[in-house]
Amino acid sequence: MILTPGTLARLAALGAAVAIAQVVCFSKMDVFGTSPDIALLVVMSVGILGGSLTGAVTGFSIGLLLDCLLLETMGAFALTLLTIGYVAGRYRETVGRPPRPAVVLLGGSLTLLGALVIAAIQVGTGIDANVSFLVVRDALVKSLIGALLAIPVLWTVRLVVRSALVDERRGARRTSAPRPVESG
C-alpha cells in the first residue's frame, strides 16, 4: 500500500466511521446471541492490504477511539486491535496475498484471537465474578460470524483504499486498453 496524505485521510475517516458504527450499531445487534465485531475485521483487512506496520497503527488508533467512546479501560481495545492488525499484516508479508478461503479462515481465527486477548486483559486486571461457559460459546459464535463477514469487509476496505494498492495499480495497467495510434 502506498501511503499518501489522501490515503491516510481515507483510512482515518474509515477508522472513525467504523468505530462509531461498531459502538452504536453493530454491538447492539443480536446475531445468534452475540454481535458482529466489524471493527476487528476492518483492522484485519487493512493489515492484509497494507502490511503489518499499517495494520498495527490502524488497529491501535481504532482501538484507542473505541476505548474513548465506550469510556472503557484505556488501552484494552487498542492493544487487542493492534495485535490483530499486526498479525494480519505479517501473514500478508510472509505468506502473500491470501486467497478467499484463507481470508475466511483469517476472519474466524483473528476474531477468536481478539476475544482471547480481551479475556486475557480482563483476567490480568482482576475479575471477582464467576465466568460462565457461555463466554466460550460467545467467542466461537463471534468467530463464525467473523469468518462469514471477512470477505465482504475486505472488499469494502479494498474499495476505500483502492487507489493506494500496488496490486490494483499493476492490474489496472495490465488490463488497460492500448492507445490508438495517431496517423497523419
Add this chain to the structure above:
Amino acid sequence: MYRKQVRRRRAVLLLLVAASLTLLSLYYRESSGGPVHGVQDVVSTVFSPIESGADRALKPVRDLVNWFGETFDARGDKAKLEDQVATLRDQLARSQTQQQEAKELAGLNEITSGGIVPDGTDPVTARVIGRSPTVWYSTVTIDRGSGDGVRIDDPVVAAQGLAGKVTQTTPNSAQVTLITDADSAVTARVTPSGATGVVQPNVGNPNDLQLDFLERGSDIAEGQMVVTAGFSTGDLGSIFPPGIPIGKITRATVEEQQAYQRVHLEPFADLRDMDFVKVLTTHTGGRKR
C-alpha cells in the same frame, strides 16, 4: 534496506505495545480526574453528538438484523415464534418503533413513579447510544452526562427493573455498568421470604444472575421476586434505593443453597435490548432536557 524496514517495523510495534500497556497501567493507577481519563472525556464529549445521531440513523439497520436473528432463535418454540414475528414485524414499521419507544418510556415512568424512588431523587431519562462489543465489559453509553445532573454511582433502571449504575461521566454522556458486568454486586432481598444476599453476574450469560451469601436455612423457591435491599448502616449505605425489582428466582436447589448459599435468578430488564433508561439522580443543578 530490508533490515532497515524490519528494524523500523519492530520499533513501531514495540512503541505501540508499550503505549497500550502504559495507558492500561496509568488508567488503573490514576483517579477518575487524571489526565488519561481527561483525554477520554474530551474525545467522548466531542463524539457523543455524532454517536447520538448515528444511533438514531442506524436503528432501522439494527432492527432489521435483529429481526432475522430473533426469528431464527424462535424456531424451536412455535408460540414464542408467532408472538415474536408479530412483534418484530411491528418493529420494522417506523411508526410502531416510535410506539414501542413510548411504551418503554411509559414503563420507565411506571417503575419510577411506583413509590420505589426515594424523596429527593430526580429521575433523568436517557437514550442508550453505545454498547461494548465484548461480553467482558457489560456496559452501555447513555446520552446524558454530568451536565444533566448525572453523577457517578447514580442507580439506573430500565423499563422492567434494575439495569445498573453510572460508573463514568462526561458533560454529554455517561457509562452505565450493567448488573451483568464482572465488577457488579448489588445487595438484594428475596420477597416474600425476606432473605438477603448479594446479586452477582455470571459473566457471559446475561440471563443468569447469582444471589450469593444467603443465610443458611433461607426459605427460597423458584418464581420468588428479588428486589434491591438498600441497606443503611450509619454512614455506610447501598447506592441503590430499596425495593427496585431485579429479577425472579429461576433455580433454587437445596443442595446449592446449603453448599454455596446461592440461588440463581433471571433479570427482569432485557439488558441486551434497551433503548431508554432512567438515571435516579440525587443531585440538582444540571441542565434539564
